[in-house]
Amino acid sequence: MFRPFAAALALLATPALAREADRPPAPRVPPKLIVAIAVDQLSADVFAEYRQHFTGGLKRLQNGVVFPSGYQSHAATETCPGHSTxxxxxxxxxxxxxxxxxxxxxxxxxxxxxxxxxxxxVPGSSSSNYTVSPLHLKVPTLGERMKAAVPATRVVAVAGKDRAAVMMSGRGADQAWWWGGKGFVSYLGREMPAAVTRANAAVAAQIARPQPAMALPDFCHSRNVAVPVGTAGKTVGTGRFERAAGEAVKFRASPEFDAAIVTLATQMRADMKLGEGATTDLLIVGASASDYVGHTYGTEGTEMCLQLFALDRTLGKMFDDLDRTGIDYSVVLTADHGGHDLPERHRMHGITEAARVDAEFRAARIGEPIARKLGIAGQLLWGGSFGDMWVDPKVTGAKRKRALAEIERALTAHPQVQAVLTRAAILATPSPSGPPETWTLLQRARASYFDGRSGDFVVALKPRITPISDGSRGSTSTHGSFWDYDRRVPILFWRKGMTGFEQPMSVETVDILPTIAATIGLNVPPGEIDGRCLDLDAGPGSTCPAN
Incomplete structure (x- = not known):
């Protein structure tokens, strides 16, 4: 299934452009297979930077309907919330x-x-040693709705992360598999199909082999600049994904990882004959390597350039394989969030306000002097250096009121903080609507706020403040902010025979479900969701149901 990676890239190098049929499918005929792809950390900025260089699968999708300014419109721009939308x-x-x-x-x-x-x-579990479950997802997914309407529908998810597979497939998926560190795994008790057995053997063999450095395409040379990070001699920006035999962590943060995910998804489709039955099936792909590459090396440099170069060809190979089946399939591709490059490289490029968060600015440390002052035992404030922060619920009455006021003052006074939003202020804010780029910080926070689970405070750091205090160990850059570099993602729809166009106005990722639902005739009551149908007809007609 997997060749040595250099050889695999050579085989994928043939451009996989759309093979337009002489006669497109009849209007309003549902596709037999929907392929939903989430590329983790594919920001709208990175997409715009590299789209001129795509010649494979991402080039094909640009021949469809392109929304370059899609929004994960909420404030909590992390992997799990993003995939859930x-x-x-x-x-x-x-x-x-x-x-x-x-x-x-x-x-x-x-x-x-x-x-x-x-x-x-589950007894004995922790947030780092857990049993995977869709327990916390409060709404049905597209796959759940499709199966409720037509029980014969098959839903299959393959992803690099459990949260990607779970949040996009929901409950009752026929198959859901994700990378478990040494191979693809699923829910407890799930029998491993032959495709996964083959994939795990192939991945193990792939990791056991050393990987030579990838050749650098011409358009990547300008990114080949070493960036020092920290004081321990670490640099990023010039990597080419070479690794020694057995380095599974480096395998995950490389184009090899997405090749494994996409190949398994293709094999699962073939073995289960998705799209070859009487109804429409759903294949979900969570391509996670870009996120690991972005965190490890940043969103610029040779690493991200090579990652997107390879992903373009990996997706092209997948679409070529689907073409050979003759199945009428449609594709939607987007991302769970954007990303922010490391501040050291930003400052090299003149963005002088880019900085790392103060190592002392974290919830537990901020709460300590306030707890002492008020005579409160134990940890008062919980959370990290941004986003949700929780006050100990055992602190009640007048003492709680004083603690909340003291905490708000302390958080607001920090020079790297843009805004401190309280639970009361957020809940008093109506659910936002209209262009997401115009939303206030309160509206962005409201779109993420789930009462009873969210914090007593939601903290927004200033733009271009990276919430990693030391980039010399582990991640160098991240996402998760209120700002548009983390909120904006591309949304692309493609189907053989469709007339493509580009719509530059902002839309939201929550618009994807009603848009797909319209193409397959699935009724979704508007009051149950936040999104709206996007018209994919290039002319005066509409692919959305009449209001």
């Missing part, structure tokens, strides 16, 4: 997925952190 039509305030993890100080277990895709009621 893509195939539910709902923002995190409705899905309940407010972050990758959150604090629940009322839980009886010692670990007060709850992971978004876990069942924390």
């Amino acid at each position: 893509i195939l539910t039509g709902s923002r995190p305030a409705r899905t309940g997925i407010i972050a990758n993890d959150w604090v629940d100080l009322t839980t009886a277990r010692a670990d007060k952190t709850i992971y978004c895709s876990e069942d924390e009621t």
Whole structure:
């Protein structure tokens, strides 16, 4: 299934442009297969930077309907909330997925952190050693709605992260598989199909082989600049994904990882004959490598350039394989969030306000002097250096009122903080509507806020402040802010025979579900979701139902 990576790239190098049929499918005929692809951390900025160089699968999708300014419109621009919007039509305030993890100080277990895709009621579990579950997702996904309408529908998800597979497929998927560190895994008790057995053997063999450095395409040479990070001699920006035999962590943060994910998805489709039955099936692909590359090396440099170069060809190979089946399929591709490059490279390019967050600015440390002053025992304030922060619920009455006021003053006084939003202010804000780029910070926070799960405060750092205090160990850059570099993502729709066009106005990822639902005749009551149908007809007609 997997060749040595250099050889695989050579085979993928043939451009996979759209093969337009002489006669397109009849209007309003539902496709037999929907392929929904989420490219983790594919920001609208990175897409715009590289789109001129695509010659494979991403080039094909640009021949369809392109929304270059899609929005993960909420404030919590992390992986789990972002994936929860893509195939539910709902923002995190409705899905309940407010972050990758959150604090629940009322839980009886010692670990007060709850992971978004876990069942924390499992005895002995923690947020880092958990049982995967869709327990916390509060709304149905597209796949759930399709199966409810037509039980014969098959829904299959393959992703690099459990939260990507779970949040996009929801409950009742026929198959859901994600990378478990040493191979693809699924829910407890799920029998491993032959395609996964083959994939795991192929991946193990791939990792066991050393990987030579990738050749650098001409358009990547300008990104080949070393950027020092920290004081320990670490640099990024010139990597080419070479690795020694057995380096599984480097495998994950490389184009090899997406090749494994997409190949398994293609094999699962073939083995299950998705799109070859009497109804429309759904294949979900969570391509996670771009996120690991972005965190490890930043959104610029040779690393991201090579990652997108390879992903373009990997997706082209997938579409070529689908073409050979003769199946009438449609594709939607987007991202769970954008990303922000490391501040060291930003400052090299003249963005002098780019900085790392103060190492002392974190919830526990901020709460300590306030707790001493008010005579409160134990940790008063929980959370990180941005986003949701929780006050100990055991602090009540007048003492709680004083603590909330003191905490708000302390947070607001920090020079790297843009805004401190209280629970009361957020809940008093109506659910936002209209162009997402015009929303206030309160409206962005409201779109992420799920009462009973979200914090007593939501903290927005100033633009271009990276919430990683030390980039010399682990991640160098990240996402998760209120700002548009983290909120904006591309949204692309493609189907053989469609007339393509580009719509530059802003739309939202929650618009994807009602748009797909319209193409397959699936009724979704508007009051159940936040999104709206996007018209994919290039002319005066409409692919959306009449109002």
